[in-house]
Amino acid sequence: xxxxxxxxxxxxxKYGVPTPxxxxxxxxxxxxxxxxxxxxxxxxxxxxIHAGGRGLGGGVKLxxxxxxxxxxxxxxLGMTLVTHQTGPEGKLVQKxxxxxxxxxQDELYLSVVxxxxxxxxxxxxxxxxxxxxxxxxxxxxxxxxxxxxxPSIGFQGFHGRELxxxxxxxxxxxxxxxxxFAKKLxxxxxxxxxxxxxxxxxxxxGEGEFIALDGKMGFDDSALGxxxxxxxxxxxxxxxxxxxxxxxxxxxYIALDGxxxxxxxxxxxxMGTMDTINYMGGTxxxxxxxxxxxxxxxxxxxxxxILKNPNVKAIFVNIFGGIVRCDRIANGIxxxxxxxxxxxxxxxxxDGTNAPEAxxxxxxxxxENVIPATDLADGAAKAVAAAKGEx
Amino acid sequence: MSILVNKDTKVIVQGFTGKEGSFHAEQCIDYGxxxxxxxxxxxxxxxxxxxxxxxxxxxxxxATGATVSMIFVPPAFVADAVMxxxxxxxxxxxxxxxxxxxRDMMYAKQYATKHNMKTIGPNCPGIITADECKIGIMPGMxxxxxNVGLISKSGTLTYExxxxxxxxxxxxxxxxxxxxxxxIGLSYKQxxxxxxxxxxxxxxxxIGEIGGDLEIQAAKLIKEQITKPVVAFIAGQxxxxxxxxxxxxxxxxxxxxxxxxxxxxxxxxxxxxxxxPAEIGKAVAEVLAKK
Numbered sequence: 268x269x270x271x272x273x274x275x276x277x278x279x280x281k282y283g284v285p286t287p288x289x290x291x292x293x294x295x296x297x298x299x300x301x302x303x304x305x306x307x308x309x310x311x312x313x314x315x316i317h318a319g320g321r322g323l324g325g326g327v328k329l330x331x332x333x334x335x336x337x338x339x340x341x342x343x344l345g346m347t348l349v350t351h352q353t354g355p356e357g358k359l360v361q362k363x364x365x366x367x368x369x370x371x372q373d374e375l376y377l378s379v380v381x382x383x384x385x386x387x388x389x390x391x392x393x394x395x396x397x398x399x400x401x402x403x404x405x406x407x408x409x410x411x412x413x414x415x416x417x418p419s420i421g422f423q424g425f426h427g428r429e430l431x432x433x434x435x436x437x438x439x440x441x442x443x444x445x446x447x448f449a450k451k452l453x454x455x456x457x458x459x460x461x462x463x464x465x466x467x468x469x470x471x472x473g474e475g476e477f478i479a480l481d482g483k484m485g486f487d488d489s490a491l492g493x494x495x496x497x498x499x500x501x502x503x504x505x506x507x508x509x510x511x512x513x514x515x516x517x518x519x520y521i522a523l524d525g526x527x528x529x530x531x532x533x534x535x536x537x538m539g540t541m542d543t544i545n546y547m548g549g550t551x552x553x554x555x556x557x558x559x560x561x562x563x564x565x566x567x568x569x570x571x572x573i574l575k576n577p578n579v580k581a582i583f584v585n586i587f588g589g590i591v592r593c594d595r596i597a598n599g600i601x602x603x604x605x606x607x608x609x610x611x612x613x614x615x616x617x618d619g620t621n622a623p624e625a626x627x628x629x630x631x632x633x634x635e636n637v638i639p640a641t642d643l644a645d646g647a648a649k650a651v652a653a654a655k656g657e658x
Numbered sequence: 659m660s661i662l663v664n665k666d667t668k669v670i671v672q673g674f675t676g677k678e679g680s681f682h683a684e685q686c687i688d689y690g691x692x693x694x695x696x697x698x699x700x701x702x703x704x705x706x707x708x709x710x711x712x713x714x715x716x717x718x719x720x721a722t723g724a725t726v727s728m729i730f731v732p733p734a735f736v737a738d739a740v741m742x743x744x745x746x747x748x749x750x751x752x753x754x755x756x757x758x759x760x761r762d763m764m765y766a767k768q769y770a771t772k773h774n775m776k777t778i779g780p781n782c783p784g785i786i787t788a789d790e791c792k793i794g795i796m797p798g799m800x801x802x803x804x805n806v807g808l809i810s811k812s813g814t815l816t817y818e819x820x821x822x823x824x825x826x827x828x829x830x831x832x833x834x835x836x837x838x839x840x841x842i843g844l845s846y847k848q849x850x851x852x853x854x855x856x857x858x859x860x861x862x863x864x865i866g867e868i869g870g871d872l873e874i875q876a877a878k879l880i881k882e883q884i885t886k887p888v889v890a891f892i893a894g895q896x897x898x899x900x901x902x903x904x905x906x907x908x909x910x911x912x913x914x915x916x917x918x919x920x921x922x923x924x925x926x927x928x929x930x931x932x933x934x935p936a937e938i939g940k941a942v943a944e945v946l947a948k949k
Contacts, residue, residue: 460760493759536812538867543936644937
């Protein structure tokens with residue numbers, strides 16, 4: 268789960284990580300009110316969406332008067348912000364964060380993520396803040412300092428020294444500031460089961476203080492149960508409504524732009540099915556993993572969600588039953604055809620646990636639109652042909 | 659021969675009397691797995707599925723001599739269960755449970771390594787040595803005995819791959835579902851050399867996914883150490899680029915973790931890479947015919 272910048276900064280503040288003063292606003296009036304309370308003389312108006320690259324997209328702007336705050340809030344609220352992380356459709360801005368302007372001497376980069384290979388958190392820092400950090404990593408990898416922290420010993424002095432000397436910080440007060448900053452960030456990463464924290468830019472002020480000017484945080488979904496305070500920060504409007512509805516039924520759904528709806532058990536096989544459709548000249552309309560506890564109701568729901576997409580010309584149900592029993596899926600398909608108007612051909616491949624029973628169920632039901640397939644290749648080929656109207 | 663487990667392997671089940679644990683333990687017993695008991699706190703002394711129940715793993719190990727544990731406890735208790743198994747001298751823990759917090763696994767894996775306990779999973783179908791020992795939730799009937807080893811991140815692609823190998827007239831020595839969580843136990847890197855050393859295994863199927871760089875590491879290792887033919891499929895060639903929030907994940911491994919990148923690395927290491935999982939069986943037949 269991801270949260271907004273202003274929420275990340277609330278968590279930073281709780282741990283004593285320095286951030287500029289700011290207030291969240293849902294309307295132009297609230298934005299002006301927030302700016303008045305903050306006092307000025309300069310403010311930054313920042314679009315709050317779950318994506319990076321907001322500045323380049325025109326979602327972060329500087330205001331030098333309350334009048335400008337009003338103008339900018341009006342401009343940014345309600346705009347559809349397109350950045351390199353939102354996809355071409357962009358994201359609607361529903362909140363702006365009004366923040367005190369900061370005295371920026373230079374911009375750095377700091378993040379904490381899990382290093383899968385080392386199996387421990389790693390702190391990454393760079394003097395090249397404010398820029399696209401992936402470009403920095405690609406062109407000048409030596410400018411990124413990586414310090415892995417073994418959780419069994421926690422953040423030690425040497426971790427801090429590796430960071431500050433790596434960043435070329437020579438002033439002793441500044442060294443201490445940066446070490447404290449990184450240590451607090453590591454602590455809050457661990458204590459909150461974060462998946463990643465990224466601060467870009469982290470600024471150095473004229474007085475040599477370090478301040479988080481930005482903040483992105485993502486959390487381990489599996490650990491949200493023990494963090495009700497973070498769970499409460501979930502912004503449902505940032506999530507796709509169909510994906511969310513699917514999730515309520517234990518389905519994992521992602522819409523794509525092709526023509527063949529897919530219903531598969533297991534994420535790997537679901538991706539493999541999409542790959543096979545593509546390989547055979549078709550285009551998948553979605554990723555849908557029915558999960559391990561699929562039953563008639565969830566399958567019917569899956570059909571309903573897939574068919575909401577007007578581009579769908581055929582559906583390929585590809586189930587290899589392990590825990591999932593094929594007879595239940597077959598019954599789900601029957602159920603779905605009663606509940607939902609299934610107006611496209613449905614190619615069904617059911618293999619594994621109780622596959623013969625499932626075949627019998629579908630045969631007896633004798634539904635016109637339902638076409639059996641013998642294996643993955645056969646099913647994908649039939650689905651591609653059906654989508655082209657050639658079946 | 660096989661790798662890691664066989665008909666003589668003594669297995670206990672942690673979370674033995676729970677709904678999932680019971681159901682799958684029974685299936686394993688039916689398959690022929692030598693399940694010697696289980697652990698459920700406060701149910702010690704009882705009998706379940708005809709096997710003794712113990713309060714702690716230590717008691718179970720002392721009484722039965724078990725060396726492998728199959729873990730079915732709920733997500734929040736997985737780390738505790740893994741560490742208890744390691745502490746009791748279990749040699750291999752197969753963690754089936756899905757949804758264990760990553761931070762918990764970080765600590766549990768470290769502790770397991772310190773105690774020389776191997777782990778498989780979490781969030782995986784388990785391990786099966788065909789016709790001998792099934793420790794997990796895979797449908798056993800697919801896995802006919804043969805000469806092909808299989809390693810897969812994905813559960814259902816494990817079944818798909820094994821099924822095709824069998825349909826081509828071959829079979830499986832051992833199949834391992836390693837899981838796709840951020841922190842997992844045994845991976846390609848440890849398992850490939852085991853299959854290389856197993857005299858019965860003549861070819862290896864490895865099934866990967868987008869994300870992370872385990873397959874890239876595997877490619878390096880195959881080039882240097884593996885002489886047996888390897889067939890690989892990487893799922894997710896058509897997966898959309900995720901709408902990500904930050905960049906840190908991509909920088910860390912120095913690779914984007916795309917299917918194309920992994921496929922190219924494996925091909926360069928001499929692996930027969932297929933573009934669709936529907937081609938796995940045929941590719942295995944091809945590489946075995948060349949031998």
